Amino acid sequence: MTDLNTLGLAEAxxxxxxxxxxxxxxxxxxLKAIExxxxxxxFVHHTPEIAMEQAAAADARIAExxxxxxxxxxxGIKDLFCTKGVxxxxxxxxxxxxxxxxxxxxxxxxxxxxxxxxxxxxxxEFAMGSSNETSVYGNAINPWKVDExxxxxxxxxxxxxxxxxxxxxxxxxxxxxxxxxxxxAAFTGTVGIKPxxxxxxxxxxxxxxxxxxxxxxxxxxxxxxAIMLETMCGYDPKDSTSADLAVPNFExxxxxxxxxKKIGLPKEYRMDGMPAExxxxxxxxxxxxxxxxxxxxxxxxxxxxxxxxAYYVIAxxxxxxxxxxxxxxxxxxxxxxxxGDGITEMYEKTxxxxxxxxxxxxxxxxxxxxxxxxxxxxYNRARRVRTLIKxxxxxxxxxxxxxxxxxxxxxxxxxxxxxxxxxxxxxYLNDVFTVTVNMAGLPGISVPVGLDSKGLxxxxxxxxxxxxxxxxxxxxxxxEKAAGFVAKPAKWW
Amino acid sequence: xxxxxxxxxxxAKLARIKVEDDALPALAAEFNNILGFIEQLNExxxxxxxxxxxxTPQRLKRRxxxxxxGSQQQAVLxxxxxxxxxxxxxxKVME
Numbered sequence: 078m079t080d081l082n083t084l085g086l087a088e089a090x091x092x093x094x095x096x097x098x099x100x101x102x103x104x105x106x107x108l109k110a111i112e113x114x115x116x117x118x119x120f121v122h123h124t125p126e127i128a129m130e131q132a133a134a135a136d137a138r139i140a141e142x143x144x145x146x147x148x149x150x151x152x153g154i155k156d157l158f159c160t161k162g163v164x165x166x167x168x169x170x171x172x173x174x175x176x177x178x179x180x181x182x183x184x185x186x187x188x189x190x191x192x193x194x195x196x197x198x199x200x201x202e203f204a205m206g207s208s209n210e211t212s213v214y215g216n217a218i219n220p221w222k223v224d225e226x227x228x229x230x231x232x233x234x235x236x237x238x239x240x241x242x243x244x245x246x247x248x249x250x251x252x253x254x255x256x257x258x259x260x261x262a263a264f265t266g267t268v269g270i271k272p273x274x275x276x277x278x279x280x281x282x283x284x285x286x287x288x289x290x291x292x293x294x295x296x297x298x299x300x301x302x303a304i305m306l307e308t309m310c311g312y313d314p315k316d317s318t319s320a321d322l323a324v325p326n327f328e329x330x331x332x333x334x335x336x337x338k339k340i341g342l343p344k345e346y347r348m349d350g351m352p353a354e355x356x357x358x359x360x361x362x363x364x365x366x367x368x369x370x371x372x373x374x375x376x377x378x379x380x381x382x383x384x385x386x387a388y389y390v391i392a393x394x395x396x397x398x399x400x401x402x403x404x405x406x407x408x409x410x411x412x413x414x415x416x417g418d419g420i421t422e423m424y425e426k427t428x429x430x431x432x433x434x435x436x437x438x439x440x441x442x443x444x445x446x447x448x449x450x451x452x453x454x455x456y457n458r459a460r461r462v463r464t465l466i467k468x469x470x471x472x473x474x475x476x477x478x479x480x481x482x483x484x485x486x487x488x489x490x491x492x493x494x495x496x497x498x499x500x501x502x503x504x505y506l507n508d509v510f511t512v513t514v515n516m517a518g519l520p521g522i523s524v525p526v527g528l529d530s531k532g533l534x535x536x537x538x539x540x541x542x543x544x545x546x547x548x549x550x551x552x553x554x555x556x557e558k559a560a561g562f563v564a565k566p567a568k569w570w
Numbered sequence: 571x572x573x574x575x576x577x578x579x580x581x582a583k584l585a586r587i588k589v590e591d592d593a594l595p596a597l598a599a600e601f602n603n604i605l606g607f608i609e610q611l612n613e614x615x616x617x618x619x620x621x622x623x624x625x626t627p628q629r630l631k632r633r634x635x636x637x638x639x640g641s642q643q644q645a646v647l648x649x650x651x652x653x654x655x656x657x658x659x660x661x662k663v664m665e
Contacts, residue, residue: 178645274625288625317630386608397585404586406658408649420661425588437587441597442604444585445573455608460621462614467625501600502607518625543626 081106083244086150086301087328093139093149100139100149103247104132104193107151110245111195114220116570119230119240121156121214122164122197131193138191146328147308148191153240153249156197157204158184158292159281163194167283168202168212168233171431172409181281182313183250183292190308195246199236202433203400204257204285207507208496209235211435216493219265220566223532226492231261231507237295238265242566248296248305252282254289255388256486256511259523262295263485263536266525266564268557269295270302270550273543274518275320278313286395287318289388289515299524299554303327306546322544330547333554336370340552341478345381346510348487354529355484362482362526362537365559366552376478378469383462384513389505390446390459391516396436397443403431438501467517474542480552483510485523485536510538520546522553526560534564573601 081103084092092098108125128151135149159165159177166172180188188194199217201209208229209217217235219228220243230239234251238261241249251258253271262269270293277292284290294305307327313319342363347356367373405411405427412426432440446455473481487509496504514521520543523536537556541549573581578598582589589597647653652660 175649178642178648275628314631314633318624318626318628320626320628321631380614383611383614386610389604390608390611401586405651406660407646409651411651414661418661420663421586422588423661424586425583428586429588432587437585438600438604441578441581441585441587442601445581445601445605446608448581448584455611457621458611458614458616459608460623461616461619462611463622463625464619465614465616467622500603502603505607516625 080244082110084247085297086147086248086304087298089150089247090146090304100132100135100193101129103149104128104151104195107195107246114243114245114570117218117220117239117243118215119199119217119236119243119245120153120196121199121236124163124194124196127163128193128195131188135191135193145190145308146304147187149193150247151193151195152187153195153198153237153246154184155234155237155250155252156200157252157283158250159283160184160194160197164197165283166213167204168200168214169431169433169436170213170410171403171428175408179281182278182315183282183309186308186311187250198240198249201233201235202436203283203396204233204252204254205396205435205439206232207256207260207504208232208493210493210497211433213433218493219490220570221265221490221533222566222569228490229264229493231264231490233257234261234295238262238267241265241267241295241297243570248294248301250292250309251295252290252292253515254285254392255515256508258293258295259511259521259538260486260507262523263525263534264490266534266562267295267297268299268302268522268524269293270306270522270546271514271520272306272310272546273520275318276310276546278311278316278319280313280315284399286392287399288395289392299550299557300328300331302522303331303550325547327547327550331550331554333551333558335366335552335555338371338479338552339477340366340371340373341376341473341481342373343376343378343381343481343483345378346483348509352488355487355535358527358535358537359482359484362556365556366482369555369559374478376473376481378473378513380462380465380469381513384466384516385505385509387459387462387466388512388516389442390455391463393439393443394447394456395443397440397447400436400440403428435501463516466513470517470519479542480549481540483538483540485510485538489529489531489533489535514540519543520549522549524553524556524560525562526556527562528564573598573605
């Protein structure tokens with residue numbers, strides 16, 4: 078029999094409903110897999126007792142009948158989500174010891190539907206990073222390994238991606254501010270969707286850049302993403318930007334029939350220096366969708382080039398404001414003070430000790446672009462450019478395009494430590510294909526499509542119209558079926 | 571626009587992050603590198619373009635102006651590094 082931890086959500090759900098397994102069995106299989114995978118450093122807070130209690134409750138609920146889809150399915154939760162009574166540190170030293178008195182809406186939706194929480198997952202500090210190397214817990218490690226090097230699982234949801242790819246859980250939550258679900262999904266051969274801004278409540282999710290942050294599922298298949306996304310979504314009065322819209326049955330909308338659909342290929346995503354393998358993957362993906370009956374059209378998104386620089390104004394600006402709350406007064410770390418230190422020294426020492434270098438850098442950049450005299454030149458200009466970036470997409474959708482196909486990342490996974498000596502801007506380029514989607518508030522999904530010559534997974538991104546995740550998932554399902562990506566990392570850990 | 575060490579020190583102060591003097595030149599260089607990347611935005615014609623305030627068109631919901639939450643003093647103080655007698659404790663602020 079297949080090891081239960083290798084199942085996806087849909088298979089496990091169906092097995093639970095058929096009575097051929099139990100949530101307890103699924104949970105024990107995952108806990109065992111987690112125990113044997115310490116070297117991956119994916120799970121950073123373990124909650125086996127909670128998981129077993131939840132599994133028992135889920136089994137009882139399933140026995141009664143009519144249990145929701147996620148009931149009894151063991152998942153991992155990114156450390157960015159506040160989970161009641163369970164450490165929630167956002168990968169930062171400054172939240173050491175923080176035990177939330179409340180549950181985030183998204184994790185609450187999942188647990189309320191009977192999902193089982195195995196623990197909290199590694200991530201870049203405050204979700205700022207593309208390689209999981211800024212985490213206070215140390216690097217999460219990609220289960221994909223092709224030589225002596227250890228590879229990054231991507232970031233910021235690196236622990237989530239590594240855990241799903243290594244079958245430590247059936248699925249995991251992620252969050253995406255500039256590509257933090259889609260890039261790690263592409264680096265690990267998994268599926269990750271960032272829904273339309275406003276679909277998932279941000280309440281209880283540690284804030285990075287509030288106008289860009291969205292939660293989403295990281296899963297082993299497109300169908301699993303549809304199932305989990307539906308449970309995560311929904312209107313929440315506690316988040317003022319939460320959309321008061323009905324959540325459709327995404328799985329039912331996921332027909333995979335894309336005949337007659339118009340799929341756009343934006344010419345601006347053909348970057349100088351892009352590896353030939355990524356370019357070929359993109360062309361192959363377009364052929365797959367064409368063969369499935371879609372019409373492939375060339376499109377232009379003229380302001381693409383400016384999305385990343387505008388993001389590196391807007392995201393740090395919002396971060397500098399959001400992270401002002403970490404002051405050593407209400408929660409987390411407080412620096413030991415010297416005699417005579419006042420409250421300003423307490424703030425300054427606490428934040429210098431509590432924040433890592435990348436977070437400090439971004440908070441200070443944000444402070445600078447918001448400071449008197451520079452606000453118009455940087456922050457307001459970036460917000461104007463953002464309006465133009467969104468309009469690019471609106472124009473394309475108005476011309477009848479249903480979805481946009483792009484590479485997910487400019488390369489496959491790179492080695493841990495390989496980017497430490499380059500300047501931060503080089504690392505930021507990881508998000509070049511994904512960040513536009515956050516800037517425009519659109520849904521985007523990363524689907525594994527092939528392996529490169531080194532044997533590492535590569536993904537393609539599909540971008541959909543706002544609020545049409547169902548349609549997007551359907552296109553993604555067509556791509557997934559055509560690509561037939563089934564490779565798994567060989568177990569070395 | 572070039573950031574010198576005194577500007578870097580001012581930004582660190584505004585951000586309430588202690589940066590040692592000997593770390594300021596490297597910090598200023600990092601700022602210049604990132605701001606150099608951001609400078610590209612000056613190429614874009616933004617005349618007459620409204621700055622984005624909300625990425626999805628929506629009006630903020632209103633609610634009845636009544637107390638809907640509260641009386642959670644213990645829960646609020648629970649995670650404080652220093653809470654005393656029902657308050658957050660901080661170093662002396664006024665002389």
